[in-house]
Amino acid sequence: xxxxxxxxxxxxxxxxxxxxxxxxxxxxxxxxxELTTLILGPSTADFLGEFGAEVIKVELPPGGDTMRYVTPxxxxxxxASLGFFPENHSKYHIAIDLHKPxxxxxxxxxAARADVVVENFRAGTLDRWxxxxxxxxxxxxxxxxxANSGFGQWGPFSHGRASYDAVAQTVSGMIQITGFPGRPPxxxxxxxxxxxxxxxxxxxxxxxxxxxxxxGEGQFIDYAQSEGLIRSxxxxxxxxxxxxxxxxxxGNHDRALGAADIVRCRDGFVAVAAVTDPEFRGLCQAMxxxxxxxxxxxxxxxxxxxxxxxxxVRRQLADWAADLTRADVEAAGEKHGFAAARVATSRDRxxxxxxxxxxxxxxxxxxxxxxxxxxxxxxxxSATPGRIRWAARPVGWHNEYVFRTVLGLSPSEIQAxxxxxxxxxxxxxxGAKPPEGITADGSIA
Amino acid sequence: xxxxxAPASARPPWAEFARGMTAPxxxxxxxxxxxxxxxxxxxxxxxxxxFASSILAEFGAxxxxxxxxxxxxxxxxxxxxxxxHGTGLAYLVEGRNKHHVTLNLEDPEGRLLLRRLAGxxxxxxxxxRPGQMDAWGLGYxxxxxxxxxxxxxAISTHGQxxxxxxxxxxxxxxTNQALSGVPYVTGEPEGPAGPEPHAVPTRQGxxxxxxxxxxxxxxxAMAALAWRATSGRGQLCDVSPAEAxxxxxxxxxxxxxxxxxxxxxxxxxxxxxxPYTLVRTRDGYAFLxxxxxxxxxxxxxxxxxxxxxxRFPTMRDRTAAEKQPEIHREIEAWSSQxxxxxxxxxxxxxxxxxxxxxxxxxARVNSPxxxxxxxxWWERGVFQHVEDPHYGRLLLQAPPWKMSRxxxxxxxxxxxxGADNPRIFARYLGLPPSELQALRARGVI
Numbered sequence: 001x002x003x004x005x006x007x008x009x010x011x012x013x014x015x016x017x018x019x020x021x022x023x024x025x026x027x028x029x030x031x032x033x034e035l036t037t038l039i040l041g042p043s044t045a046d047f048l049g050e051f052g053a054e055v056i057k058v059e060l061p062p063g064g065d066t067m068r069y070v071t072p073x074x075x076x077x078x079x080a081s082l083g084f085f086p087e088n089h090s091k092y093h094i095a096i097d098l099h100k101p102x103x104x105x106x107x108x109x110x111a112a113r114a115d116v117v118v119e120n121f122r123a124g125t126l127d128r129w130x131x132x133x134x135x136x137x138x139x140x141x142x143x144x145x146x147a148n149s150g151f152g153q154w155g156p157f158s159h160g161r162a163s164y165d166a167v168a169q170t171v172s173g174m175i176q177i178t179g180f181p182g183r184p185p186x187x188x189x190x191x192x193x194x195x196x197x198x199x200x201x202x203x204x205x206x207x208x209x210x211x212x213x214x215x216g217e218g219q220f221i222d223y224a225q226s227e228g229l230i231r232s233x234x235x236x237x238x239x240x241x242x243x244x245x246x247x248x249x250x251g252n253h254d255r256a257l258g259a260a261d262i263v264r265c266r267d268g269f270v271a272v273a274a275v276t277d278p279e280f281r282g283l284c285q286a287m288x289x290x291x292x293x294x295x296x297x298x299x300x301x302x303x304x305x306x307x308x309x310x311x312x313v314r315r316q317l318a319d320w321a322a323d324l325t326r327a328d329v330e331a332a333g334e335k336h337g338f339a340a341a342r343v344a345t346s347r348d349r350x351x352x353x354x355x356x357x358x359x360x361x362x363x364x365x366x367x368x369x370x371x372x373x374x375x376x377x378x379x380x381x382s383a384t385p386g387r388i389r390w391a392a393r394p395v396g397w398h399n400e401y402v403f404r405t406v407l408g409l410s411p412s413e414i415q416a417x418x419x420x421x422x423x424x425x426x427x428x429x430x431g432a433k434p435p436e437g438i439t440a441d442g443s444i445a
Numbered sequence: 446x447x448x449x450x451a452p453a454s455a456r457p458p459w460a461e462f463a464r465g466m467t468a469p470x471x472x473x474x475x476x477x478x479x480x481x482x483x484x485x486x487x488x489x490x491x492x493x494x495x496f497a498s499s500i501l502a503e504f505g506a507x508x509x510x511x512x513x514x515x516x517x518x519x520x521x522x523x524x525x526x527x528x529x530h531g532t533g534l535a536y537l538v539e540g541r542n543k544h545h546v547t548l549n550l551e552d553p554e555g556r557l558l559l560r561r562l563a564g565x566x567x568x569x570x571x572x573x574r575p576g577q578m579d580a581w582g583l584g585y586x587x588x589x590x591x592x593x594x595x596x597x598x599a600i601s602t603h604g605q606x607x608x609x610x611x612x613x614x615x616x617x618x619x620t621n622q623a624l625s626g627v628p629y630v631t632g633e634p635e636g637p638a639g640p641e642p643h644a645v646p647t648r649q650g651x652x653x654x655x656x657x658x659x660x661x662x663x664x665x666a667m668a669a670l671a672w673r674a675t676s677g678r679g680q681l682c683d684v685s686p687a688e689a690x691x692x693x694x695x696x697x698x699x700x701x702x703x704x705x706x707x708x709x710x711x712x713x714x715x716x717x718x719x720p721y722t723l724v725r726t727r728d729g730y731a732f733l734x735x736x737x738x739x740x741x742x743x744x745x746x747x748x749x750x751x752x753x754x755x756r757f758p759t760m761r762d763r764t765a766a767e768k769q770p771e772i773h774r775e776i777e778a779w780s781s782q783x784x785x786x787x788x789x790x791x792x793x794x795x796x797x798x799x800x801x802x803x804x805x806x807x808a809r810v811n812s813p814x815x816x817x818x819x820x821x822w823w824e825r826g827v828f829q830h831v832e833d834p835h836y837g838r839l840l841l842q843a844p845p846w847k848m849s850r851x852x853x854x855x856x857x858x859x860x861x862x863g864a865d866n867p868r869i870f871a872r873y874l875g876l877p878p879s880e881l882q883a884l885r886a887r888g889v890i
Contacts, residue, residue, distance in 0.1 A: 007576040010586060011606040014681065026672035051668045066737055072696075072716040074761025077703040082696040083717055124459035134462065150806075152847065153463035157821040160797045162734075162806040166721060170732040173813040175723070177650030179632065180643035185723055185730050185810050188649060189630030189710055195693030196653075199660045204846045206667035207504050211478040211851045213674055222467050222847035227827050231845045232656040234492065235524060235534040236813050237828065241840025242529060246814045252619075252628075252648050255524040256535055260619045262628065262646060269646050271623035276490060276518050279615060301518065305526030333614050339602070341620035341687070343629050343646045346697030347707050358607040360688040361698060373702040378692040379665035380604065382585075383680035384672045 014382045017359055025052025026384035030209070033114040034058065034091075035098070035107070035131075037065045039165065039191050040148045040225055041120030043087035043198035048116065048205065050089060050377040050386040056110065056402055057088065061095035061424020064395035068431035078369055078435035080392065086374060087198075088392035094403070095396035095424045102422040104130050109407055111136045111143065116205050120148040123158045133220045143218040144208040146201050152224035165225065168193030172229035173247075177236060180251045196232060197225035199378075258304035259283060259313045262343060263321040263329075270329045272317060274338035280304065282336030287320045366391040368435060394434045396425030467847035469826030477505025478851035482670075484508045484568040486543065487550070487559070490518040491572035491616055492652050493600050493686045495539035496659025498570055501666065502542035503844040503853035509562065509869055510543040513550070514888060516862035530836050532859060535652075537839060540859030546870065547863040547890045554889045556581050561874055563588045563595060568666050572600045575610050585681040595679040596669040598662050604685040616686065621654030625690030626697055633712040646710060657693065658686020719763040719772060720744060723810065724780040730810040731785040733776065735803060736760065743803025747795050748779050785809035833858040866890055 005013075030053040034045035042057070042065065049055040059065050070083035097103045108131060111117055117136060119126055126132040126147075133145045147153055150163015157171075166187045169175050174193075179186045201223040208219050230237075235256065236247045254260040259280055260273035274283035277293075277300065284293040292298050297309045304310060321329055326342040333340025342348060350373060355361040362376030369391050377386025403409040403423070417423040426432040456462070484506045488494025502508040523533030532540075549555040560583065563569055569588065571578055578584045578599075585597040602616045602624065603609040614620070622628055623646075632647030665682035673679055697708040713722045718736040735744035741763065745754045757763050757772055780788060785807075792807045794800070809815070817840075822828055829843045836858055844853035870876040876884075884890045 007579040007584065007586075008606065008611050011575075011610065011681075011683075015606045015683065024672070024676070026668040028675075030671075047664065069737065069760060070717045072700055072706070072708070073764050073766070074759070075704065077699075082699040082703060085699050086696050123463070127459040127462075132459065133466075134456065147463075151821065152825055153467070154460040155464075155821045155825045157819075158460060161793065162796065162804045164721065164734050164806050166732050166734065167806050167808045170723075170808040170810050171816060171819075173811050173816045174649070174651065175732075175810050176812045176815075179647055179650070183633065183643050184713075184725075186632060186647065186712060187715075187723060187732070188627065189632075189708075189715075190627050190693060190695045192627070192649070192653065192693065196657060196660065199657070199664055199689075199693075200845065203500065203660065203664045203667055204848065206664065206671060207478045208848065208851070210667065210670060210674075211476075214481065217850055219848055219850040220463075220466050221849075222463060223845065224825075227822070227825070227845040230816070230822070230827055231842045232653070233651045233813070233842070234656070235538055236651070237817070237840050237842050238534050238537050239524060239527075240813050240817060241830075241838075242534070243527075246812045247524075247650075249650055251643070252645070254619060256522045256533070257617070257619075260617065262619070262623065262648060264640070264645065269623075269629075271619045271628075271648075273615075273617035273619045275522075275617060276615070301521045302526050305521075305523070307525055334612055337613050337615070339614045339617040339620040341602070341614075341623045343623045344626050345629050345707050346626055346694075346701045349624075349626055349691065349694075350698055350701045354603065354607045354609045355688070355691075358604055358685075358688070360604075360685070360691065371702075373698055375688075375692050375694065375698055378661045378684070378689045379668075380606075380683040381665060381669060381672075381680055382683070383676075383678060384669070 015380055020385050020387060024384050026381060027052040030115045031056070031113065032116045032118060033110050034118040035126070036118055036120045038067050039087050039194035040197050041118055042067065043195060044146060044148060044201045045118045046087045046089055047199060047202040049091060050388070051384065055091040057091040057093050058107065059093065059095045059395050061097060061396060062427035062432060063429065064095060064432055076430045079430055079433050081431045084392050090389035092398040092402050093393040093396065094399050097422055097424060098129055098131065100422050102420065106422065107131045108135065108139060112139045113406055114143065115209065116144045116146065118146045118148065122162065123149055123153045137218060141218055142212060142216060144205055144212065144221065146205050146221045146223060148197065148201055148223050148225065150224060150226055152227065153222045163226070165191040165193040168226040168229050171226050173233060173236060174229050177233065177247050177249050179249045181249055193225045193229050197223065197228045200228045253310070253314055258301060258310055259317065261314050261317060263318045265321045265324050265326055265329060267325045269343035270321060270326045270340060271343060272329065272338065272340050275301065277301065279338040282338045286332040286336045287316060289316065362388055364388055368393065368438065394426040395432045399423055399425060466849040467852065469847070469852070472852035472854045476851055479504040479506040482506040482567045483565060484570065485511060485562055485566045486570045487511045488570055488572040491600065492519065492535065492539060492618065492655040493616065493658035493662060494570050494572040495519060496656050497598065497662035497666070498543065499539045499541055500660065500663035501568065503855065508543045510545045511548050511559065512545065512862055514547045514890060537836060537859050538841060542856045543860070544865040544869050545860035545863065546866050549889050550581060550583070552889050554884070554887065556583055558874065559583055560588070560591060564592050565873060566592070566595060567670070568596045568598065570598045570600070570662065572616055574613055574615065575599065575601050575605045589679060593678055594673060596666055596673065596682065597679065598666050598682045598684060600658060600662055600684045600686065602685060602687050604688065605683040618652040618654040619648060621658060621686040621690060622648050624687035625654065626694040627653070627690055630697065630708050630710050632710045634710055654686045654690050657690040658684060661689035713773060714769045717764055719769050720776060722773065725777050726780050726783055726785045726788055728784045731780065731788050732808045732810065733780065735805040736763065740803040740805060743795060743801060743805040746801040747791050747805060750775070829855055831855060831858045835861055863890065
């Protein structure tokens with residue numbers, strides 16, 4: 001029966017969004033405890049959570065994670081920062097004052113019941129609080145502990161030096177190889193070092209869990225986001241080693257692929273890449289210059305990579321695209337078999353039916369914030385699809401639930417911790433507090 | 446609840462302890478996390494696939510890299526076409542730890558040999574146009590019947606399902622980047638002078654689309670293996686590098702959803718954070734961050750300009766589009782009197798001596814060779830000179846994770862096309878030399 005289906009009929013059924021929640025989750029039964037701020041740490045835990053891990057996010061009351069205050073032009077939405085949503089999905093939000101010994105003890109009890117701990121404080125901070133890897137591995141030898149940072153847990157730059165995503169972009173050399181020659185350097189428009197670091201760190205956590213399945217042993221992972229970006233700079237380092245030369249920034253074209261550039265057309269910008277011989281022949285057909293592909297200067301990839309030859313093709317491409325629309329260039333790519341794609345705006349992605357059908361753009365109705373549209377889980381897994389259950393929550397939102405169900409504390413014990421200031425909840429402040437009309441016990445007024 | 450008995454001060458310093466656990470010079474003496482896995486990399490002209498299999502190989506998986514008999518076109522991708530012993534520079538970076546064989550998948554005999562390998566494999570990675578492997582009888586539909594435990598990772602710009610899945614366009618880095626939404630928000634905005642060649646949406650200089658896609662593909666494989674350990678079953682992992690990078694495109698979708706605002710590129714200015722920017726120094730540029738209120742206090746203390754925090758007291762003030770250039774001019778008037786190193790010294794003096802509140806971060810914009818000159822990375826084993834028997838001495842970026850029990854490692858750089866045919870085909874399929882010779886004569890290997 002399956003043989004009669006076309007491949008795409010079969011994949012449409014295999015990845016059908018309806019019924020997605022009835023499928024199992026890859027990481028079910030894994031509990032992640034995170035003590036993190038901004039993006040690198042929170043998204044490491046979030047990626048595990050999207051695929052079924054239970055994530056308990058610990059924040060310091062009453063303000064919580066700094067990302068709760070990062071929002072474009074200071075504009076909050078239903079009292080929340082927009083910056084807090086994309087790395088905090090489906091988590092249980094609790095707030096513990098970790099400067100207090102009782103708070104540290106509470107964290108140790110949670111870690112004793114966790115499979116993975118993720119933190120991104122400056123090196124040694126948790127150790128000083130008595131909740132670092134030395135302390136936690138003594139009570140839970142099966143624990144996988146991910147320490148995310150800018151420069152690592154040891155080494156000359158690790159001592160007292162603060163880091164952010166763009167520090168990693170700077171020290172790794174990424175900024176120097178990005179942008180146009182002769183212009184001031186620019187940072188990436190997104191927090192690229194954080195996000196890339198998070199998927200790398202989350203992958204290492206999964207690798208460590210694989211080792212744990214084989215041996216029962218947990219372990220310690222030191223991940224520095226600057227070092228992750230260094231790893232991602234493809235041929236930069238081998239080029240320096242073999243030629244003694246520094247890689248320079250060259251704008252939007254690609255010195256290693258030949259005919260690949262971003263070009264301006266009538267209604268915006270479009271990226272084109274025609275790398276292999278058949279792709280390049282297709283591009284030449286589309287441009288109405290099929291003879292170009294037979295000319296020895298462009299007939300082979302090696303010839304097309306000659307800087308002068310590459311430059312000539314770039315000019316030809318720019319002239320051809322200038323009078324077309326983005327859709328025209330994309331259609332030419334479809335017809336002739338080279339890569340062409342619009343330089344997408346957030347609105348392009350928001351309105352794209354393809355991305356909606358794939359739940360790469362995920363719409364859901366959240367219990368607290370109502371209708372939401374966010375980027376969905378990145379890889380699509382046929383048997384255990386990733387999912388978003390609910391959006392981020394205010395500081396300390398799940399205190400009662402977590403302390404009751406995970407640690408078995410009674411309501412009066414939880415209340416006593418609150419009175420002592422060991423456990424806390426949101427400040428009456430934009431970013432930390434719930435939307436208007438939500439009462440302190442979490443019910444809707 | 447109890448507090449720890451031993452005072453933290455009785456222990457060796459954290460950095461020393463952490464280094465002891467993760468020292469890269471001892472990595473080779475420790476076990477490898479994934480050495481129970483067999484991975485087939487059938488990617489074609491695609492560094493998302495190659496990076497994914499590099500990650501698994503760095504963690505110890507046996508990776509068989511399958512190329513067409515003439516070698517994969519990815520071996521030609523190289524800056525200005527530069528070749529080293531017949532291979533391009535980019536491939537020398539991602540050939541690591543892999544066993545290189547050849548198989549002609551256009552030939553039924555080649556496909557049969559791949560099926561036999563897939564029967565024994567744990568993970569298969571491919572980057573053909575969606576449906577191509579299926580048409581060859583090598584898709585997940587067919588191979589999962591042969592080996593239900595197989596984790597099949599398919600990488601393609603538009604993915605394996607959805608309205609554009611059947612698109613014939615090849616998967617390339619630049620088009621993946623363009624679709625992710627990241628170039629649209631990166632680069633210099635158009636000035637009053639109108640269009641200029643450098644004031645356009647800007648790609649990351651490295652292959653960010655491919656490397657992000659590859660990292661997510663490795664994550665997907667590890668998540669699927671976790672599910673296999675529970676269920677005994679493999680699955681199809683559909684990875685679009687465009688969506689992989691889009692997952693990291695901050696909160697652009699959220700902003701459009703909440704306020705119908707399209708996120709535009711801002712050059713030096715991020716709409717949510719200031720200062721979080723590159724500033725001119727006496728000898729170039731440096732990154733400087735201190736955007737939250739306490740951290741802005743730190744920046745203005747170091748500058749000796751308390752008046753600035755009175756003029757721009759809140760994050761909302763500092764992220765207003767019209768105020769950012771004004772603050773920027775004030776900071777640059779100060780920073781351009783200092784070298785980037787002097788700026789770092791001032792910041793570190795403030796931080797290490799706790800001369801006031803706030804965490805401030807800075808870093809010189811490094812060229813790749815500046816990064817190579819810094820001791821920190823060499824001490825941490827971030828770079829490695831690999832002595833390769835065929836390719837000689839190569840400077841390569843090492844795996845970025847430090848792990849206490851199963852550290853990843855870089856064992857060899859690359860192999861010539863088909864160099865491992867005799868050993869791999871004997872080991873896994875029992876093919877004797879005479880048969881290999883016949884297969885070679887028929888163009889199968």
